[in-house]
Amino acid sequence: MRTQQNNIFSGIDFTLILLYLFLVIFGWMTIYAASYSEEHFQLFDFSTKYGKQMMWIVLSFILIIFILFIDAKFYEKFSSLIYLISLLTLVGLFVFGKKINGATSWYDLGITSLQPSEFAKFATVLALSKLLSDRQYDLSNIKNQIKAFVIIFLPAIFITLQPDPGSALVYAALFFVLYREGLPVYYIVIGASSIVLFILTLAFGFNLILLSTYVLISLFILYILFYRKISLKFYILKIVSLYTIIGLFIFSVDYVYNHLFEQRHRDRFNILLGKNTDIKGVGYNTNQSVLAIKSGGFSGKGYLQGDRTQGNFVPEHETDYIFSTIGEEWGFLGTSLLVIVFTLFVLRIIQLAERQKTTFSRAYGYGIAALFFFHYLINIGMVIGLFPTIGIPLPFFSYGGSGLWGFTILLFIFIKLDASKSYEL
Structure with a gap:
């Protein structure tokens, strides 16, 4: 029997909330360091990237209240509709989208731009979780496997055609959800x-x-x-x-x-692969990011003291390559702390997912854990030269409102589902 919650914060996991706040605050501090200049140093200067990011963070807190206010049953009941809307926003880019850096991935809203691929992630996880929660659904059946593959690959295909293959690649992480819910292991192999x-x-x-x-x-x-x-x-x-x-x-x-x-x-x-050592051309970004991280040494040069960051030696150091700023200013200690916190963050989501009472909530938890892990693994690997540059942001750190809101929605829908696990869904 369903009982009423006293308020929207009843039952929420504050450990996950604290990890989220740490990442968001540390992320904003890093964006501030990456875009800091003596001409623009006020915290609330909204003409700067760190000022805009501060505004998006504040709006994210309003978004969080809205997510927690909605009944948990809503996310399962309307998951298919949310997924369909997200697909339409991706298709609409080919007609109304704005091309930035060679990819038509944005809607120009005047005062800001919106990247629908960031919001398609939570919509896809919702739709996949809804499919997996069907009591008649068996992932050992090839027809059911195809249904799940279609849900995963449709947004990935539309994003690839923008073209933005890096953002599309993250959907491969959702195969781990399918494996958890019964997909034969040979697919992963x-x-x-x-x-x-x-x-x-x-x-x-x-x-x-x-x-x-x-x-x-x-x-x-x-x-x-x-x-x-x-x-x-x-x-x-x-x-x-x-x-x-x-x-x-x-x-x-x-x-x-x-x-x-x-x-x-x-x-x-x-x-x-070492076939090309063009450190002044295509390999410039990675080479400069590695040099910046190495220059940080064990404890870093100090906050706002990164000369390579301040000198703009590393392109995109507020977005895809922001990890290089952490490495230069905070050193091995700072980067290790970030990796540890991100790991704890993902492990906490998995721990909560395992204690869910419904397949929908469990699958959703595993879905977002896989996406977060994939993002930070590939981004950090890309920045230190282990993976090729494919344009995957570091969650809560890379500059951008769409990314911050997308990751926030991903997380707090799960927090709401977890808070309601003792209630009938």
């Missing part, structure tokens, strides 16, 4: 193996990787046949098919890389 084979083929060439892969597969098959005493005749067709599919995949890498990838993407992969 196939996906991870494909990525590894693709990168290895680019790095070492078709012949070496094909031969090495075939040798490893053959050894594995021999082990299965001889040590587990399995008859070859029952699996000959599957084995031949496996060799054929892998061979075709490796053979297609060169074509995909040279004909489907844009030149800027090829340049970034070439730098990552």
